Amino acid sequence: MFTLTEDQIAIREMARDFANAEIAPFAVEWDEKKHFPVDTLRAAAALGMGGIYVQDDVGGSGLSRLDAALIFEALATGCPGTAAFLSIHNMATWMIDRFGDDDQRNSWVPRLTTMEHIASYCLTEPGAGSDAAALKTKAVRDGDYYVVDGQKQFISGAGASDIYVVMVRTGGEGPKGISTLVIEAGTPGLSFGANEKKMGWNVQPTRAVIFEGVRVPVANRLGAEGDGFKIAMAGLDGGRLNIGACSLGGAQAALDKTLAYMRERKAFGQRLDAFQALQFRLADMATELEVARTFLWRAAAALDAKTPDATKLCAMAKRFATDAGFNVANEALQLHGGYGYLADYGVEKIVRDLRVHQILEGTNEIMRLIISRALIAQGN
Amino acid sequence: MHIVVCIKQVPDSAQIRVHPVTNTIMRQGVPTIINPYDLFALEEAMRLRDKFGGEVTVLTMGPPSAEDSLRKALTYGADRAVLLTDRFFAGSDTLATSFALATAITKIGETYGVPDLVFTGKQTIDGDTAQVGPGIAKRLGLIQVTYVAKVADFDPAARTITLERRAEGGTQVLKSKLPCLVAMLEATNEIRRGSMENALRAARAEVVKWSAKDAGVQDMSKCGLKGSPTIVKRVFAPSARAEKAKFIEAPEGGNLADALIAEVFARQPNLEADLTALARGF
Numbered sequence: 001m002f003t004l005t006e007d008q009i010a011i012r013e014m015a016r017d018f019a020n021a022e023i024a025p026f027a028v029e030w031d032e033k034k035h036f037p038v039d040t041l042r043a044a045a046a047l048g049m050g051g052i053y054v055q056d057d058v059g060g061s062g063l064s065r066l067d068a069a070l071i072f073e074a075l076a077t078g079c080p081g082t083a084a085f086l087s088i089h090n091m092a093t094w095m096i097d098r099f100g101d102d103d104q105r106n107s108w109v110p111r112l113t114t115m116e117h118i119a120s121y122c123l124t125e126p127g128a129g130s131d132a133a134a135l136k137t138k139a140v141r142d143g144d145y146y147v148v149d150g151q152k153q154f155i156s157g158a159g160a161s162d163i164y165v166v167m168v169r170t171g172g173e174g175p176k177g178i179s180t181l182v183i184e185a186g187t188p189g190l191s192f193g194a195n196e197k198k199m200g201w202n203v204q205p206t207r208a209v210i211f212e213g214v215r216v217p218v219a220n221r222l223g224a225e226g227d228g229f230k231i232a233m234a235g236l237d238g239g240r241l242n243i244g245a246c247s248l249g250g251a252q253a254a255l256d257k258t259l260a261y262m263r264e265r266k267a268f269g270q271r272l273d274a275f276q277a278l279q280f281r282l283a284d285m286a287t288e289l290e291v292a293r294t295f296l297w298r299a300a301a302a303l304d305a306k307t308p309d310a311t312k313l314c315a316m317a318k319r320f321a322t323d324a325g326f327n328v329a330n331e332a333l334q335l336h337g338g339y340g341y342l343a344d345y346g347v348e349k350i351v352r353d354l355r356v357h358q359i360l361e362g363t364n365e366i367m368r369l370i371i372s373r374a375l376i377a378q379g380n
Numbered sequence: 381m382h383i384v385v386c387i388k389q390v391p392d393s394a395q396i397r398v399h400p401v402t403n404t405i406m407r408q409g410v411p412t413i414i415n416p417y418d419l420f421a422l423e424e425a426m427r428l429r430d431k432f433g434g435e436v437t438v439l440t441m442g443p444p445s446a447e448d449s450l451r452k453a454l455t456y457g458a459d460r461a462v463l464l465t466d467r468f469f470a471g472s473d474t475l476a477t478s479f480a481l482a483t484a485i486t487k488i489g490e491t492y493g494v495p496d497l498v499f500t501g502k503q504t505i506d507g508d509t510a511q512v513g514p515g516i517a518k519r520l521g522l523i524q525v526t527y528v529a530k531v532a533d534f535d536p537a538a539r540t541i542t543l544e545r546r547a548e549g550g551t552q553v554l555k556s557k558l559p560c561l562v563a564m565l566e567a568t569n570e571i572r573r574g575s576m577e578n579a580l581r582a583a584r585a586e587v588v589k590w591s592a593k594d595a596g597v598q599d600m601s602k603c604g605l606k607g608s609p610t611i612v613k614r615v616f617a618p619s620a621r622a623e624k625a626k627f628i629e630a631p632e633g634g635n636l637a638d639a640l641i642a643e644v645f646a647r648q649p650n651l652e653a654d655l656t657a658l659a660r661g662f
Contacts (some may be wrong), residue, residue, distance in 0.1 A: 006583040006584070007580055007583045007584065009583070010451075010579040010580060010582060010583035011576060011579055011580065012456070012577060013579070014574050014575075014579035017573070017574070018573060021573075022573075043573070046575070047573055047574070047575040047576055048575050048577055049576065052576075061576050061577075062577075189537075290534030376648060
């Protein structure tokens with residue numbers, strides 16, 4: 001566990017090569033122009049990154065969560081927003097692969113692993129973020145269909161995606177009344193809000209998804225009625241690792257840029273990396289990052305092994321890695337001085353991108369809630 | 381079909397520094413890459429394989445660490461990798477290198493099937509001699525086509541390959557019988573990205589490692605320093621030229637070409653008369 005296998009090193013290198021050549025050189029421009037790099041995502045999928053931990057009979061790569069964490073960290077060194085979107089697509093695709101029956105898997109997943117079709121995950125609503133079990137989007141049974149009404153908020157890829165994995169209320173209040181529906185773009189009554197203006201993550205569109213009398217075949221339901229909340233949370237365990245890994249990659253890139261800058265930049269007659277006060281900050285940044293990385297791998301291994309504490313460990317890893325990632329990137333900006341604040345250096349973009357990782361996929365406050373509930377439940 | 385591609389692990393020239401006093405390349409700490417020209421050769425070989433079937437074997441001679449470049453080639457999609465490594469090969473010049481590689485290619489032929497094609501890059505970015513490819517061809521008695529920009533056609537039934545060769549003043553279209561050796565130019569194709577599947581295959585693959593003896597070398601005096609008559613007498617950085625470049629712009633209402641020719645004639649007073657005489661000769 002404390003060393004990577006040759007396979008894992010090879011996978012990571014391959015993803016890093018891809019990030020260096022196909023993502024990093026364009027990231028600042030994509031951010032500025034709010035360009036959603038679908039072609040690049042498809043190129044990544046052609047290499048096996050469209051369904052990393054999806055089974056191989058439907059085009060997935062059949063790898064582990066730890067493998068996925070290595071891949072997302074490597075990709076995020078090029079652009080955290082691009083890597084994070086790919087991770088969301090992977091999560092939604094996995095949910096269909098994991099909870100769908102064979103008809104459902106065969107009908108949707110092969111097109112998702114190639115990214116011919118793109119998937120979005122729809123849980124959050126205008127009035128239900130952290131309190132996800134309070135979601136109100138309603139699905140009322142009408143023969144072989146559900147009629148869906150309601151609205152989802154902050155949906156990554158909305159408007160551009162082809163497949164929406166949507167949590168809806170089919171029963172009473174609370175988590176047990178929630179089901180999961182797969183809704184295809186183009187279904188009448190499905191529409192989208194404006195592309196939100198955001199602080200970061202500009203490489204992917206974020207919109208509201210609006211359902212007005214959308215008729216969805218009952219055959220599009222994943223699992224049984226009432227399984228939705230369980231499915232949504234199962235997706236998020238892995239999603240949290242992925243987002244944490246994206247924070248590590250972004251922060252690593254910021255640290256690498258900082259080291260290069262401090263080697264070149266001189267002040268008071270010497271290179272910046274010759275000042276001990278600054279050296280110590282570099283040491284702390286690298287240590288934080290390595291601690292976060294090592295722990296994230298541990299949580300990923302726990303999820304792979306399906307240990308009972310996996311959810312708690314994933315929450316801890318998400319909280320720690322996204323906080324550490326943001327702090328390291330923010331320090332990197334500071335060490336760049338005024339240049340760090342300029343877009344050209346690519347550091348401020350990383351800071352902006354990583355800021356939202358502390359909020360989404362369950363806020364870091366909710367992570368603490370999950371962790372403390374698990375701790376207290378253990379005692380009881 | 382069996383294609384052998386010769387590659388070399390070289391220091392990444394984008395990150396290389398030259399020692400200010402000795403003018404030698406400072407290799408310490410410089411990351412290594414596959415010689416870029418060789419990547420175009422590998423890609424072209426894999427395209428032929430993908431279209432017509434068969435196998436691509438990559439071959440390199442170098443220290444044990446050269447295995448990294450072979451694994452990289454496997455990641456791109458090569459089928460097999462052979463590393464020729466032995467302290468007897470240390471200090472090889474192009475003569476000794478082409479001897480070792482030609483011997484290994486013969487051995488590869490005996491072991492895995494006689495190659496129909498051998499691909500190399502035009503030259504390496506560290507040695508820049510462009511001699512090893514032709515040297516291998518000569519030793520193996522292969523037809524050689526160098527400075528190849530494109531594989532225009534391949535006929536497996538007739539066993540011929542048609543190549544576009546960049547030559548001074550134009551492009552030659554050459555048709556060769558197999559087997560032959562092709563030395564590829566740069567930027568002739570777009571090199572594919574290694575997929576996850578190939579990355580995993582490469583990580584799990586066994587790189588074949590041959591010593592001089594394993595490769596079937598009989599005469600060790602042709603290897604390494606002993607087999608290398610080349611002596612590097614001096615390495616120096618060329619001094620900068622004293623003249624400054626002059627920017628010539630089109631005069632107001634005039635024509636840039638005319639201005640350019642006038643400037644050339646002004647600097648070379650005899651040129652106009654020479655050209656006139658030459659023109660009269662036609």
